[in-house]
Amino acid sequence: MSAWIRMISDEEADEGLRSVLNLARTPHGTVDNVMRVHSLRPSTMEGHCVLYRAVLHDAGNEIPPWLQETLACYVSILNDCKYSLANHWANACHLIGDKVRATEIRSALEDRCLDRAFTGEQLAMLRYAEKLTLRPQDIEEDDILELKEAGLDDGRILEANQIVGYFNYANRLLNGLGVTTEGDVVGYYPNEDDEGPNGESNGD
Numbered sequence: 001m002s003a004w005i006r007m008i009s010d011e012e013a014d015e016g017l018r019s020v021l022n023l024a025r026t027p028h029g030t031v032d033n034v035m036r037v038h039s040l041r042p043s044t045m046e047g048h049c050v051l052y053r054a055v056l057h058d059a060g061n062e063i064p065p066w067l068q069e070t071l072a073c074y075v076s077i078l079n080d081c082k083y084s085l086a087n088h089w090a091n092a093c094h095l096i097g098d099k100v101r102a103t104e105i106r107s108a109l110e111d112r113c114l115d116r117a118f119t120g121e122q123l124a125m126l127r128y129a130e131k132l133t134l135r136p137q138d139i140e141e142d143d144i145l146e147l148k149e150a151g152l153d154d155g156r157i158l159e160a161n162q163i164v165g166y167f168n169y170a171n172r173l174l175n176g177l178g179v180t181t182e183g184d185v186v187g188y189y190p191n192e193d194d195e196g197p198n199g200e201s202n203g204d
Contacts, residue, residue, distance in 0.1 A: 004178035008039035017042045024049045032184045034083065034170065034204045037177055048173075052204075055159075055166045063159050066095035067122060071129050071163045074109050078133045081171035083179055087204040090187030124150035129164045170204060 010031075013021055020042040024035040038045030056068055063071075069092035076084035089106070096102045108117035114126045124147050132139055147157050173179070 002033050002180050002182040003037050005037065006040065007033070007036045013039070020046050020049075026185065028185050030183075030185060032204065033179050033181065034174060037173070037179050051166060052170075055162045061159050062156050063125075063163075066092060067125070068159075068163055069095055070105060070109070071125060071160060072167050074126055074129050075133050075164055075167035076171055077109050078130060079168065079171040079175065081175055083174045083181055084167060084171055084204045086181055086186050094187070121151045124152065125160045128160060132161070132164050133168055174204070
């Protein structure tokens with residue numbers, strides 16, 4: 001079973017739902033479970049799809065894509081969200097492009113020993129992600145000042161904030177409804193030999 005609630009198939013969908021399913025469809029022609037789980041309320045599927053693409057796949061974003069994916073993975077590790085981690089670790093590995101470095105990063109994230117693999121802006125963003133995920137009530141202006149002191153401008157701080165906020169939402173959606181990757185094509189990139197994206201991923 002790929003979720004604890006009913007998910008409507010393409011064959012069962014009415015015209016309104018079909019329109020939103022088509023918006024959420026991957027280049028493979030499928031709709032990932034992270035989106036299909038919204039099928040009883042298509043308006044939330046549409047909103048989720050638009051938000052995801054803006055947060056993680058917008059050409060105007062300035063945080064490097066590999067680091068965007070690494071932030072996604074760290075939030076998902078902290079929340080123990082296997083669905084998001086499976087998808088976004090596949091993406092991060094592809095973008096890092098170095099198996100030894102990827103292993104070093106994964107170990108640091110899993111052990112919550114971030115300074116083993118990161119310094120400067122990267123380390124500051126990941127520490128912010130950890131605090132915002134685990135202790136959001138403790139976030140203060142000083143946390144933002146630390147990001148600025150590390151070299152981040154307001155635009156990239158906003159990007160990091162939105163990635164962390166989005167994945168906390170997505171992780172709770174997925175864990176809260178028991179969504180699994182059963183039937184999904186995992187990851188943004190079709191295979192390790194591709195030079196770049198072959199289309200839109202649709203959330204997780």
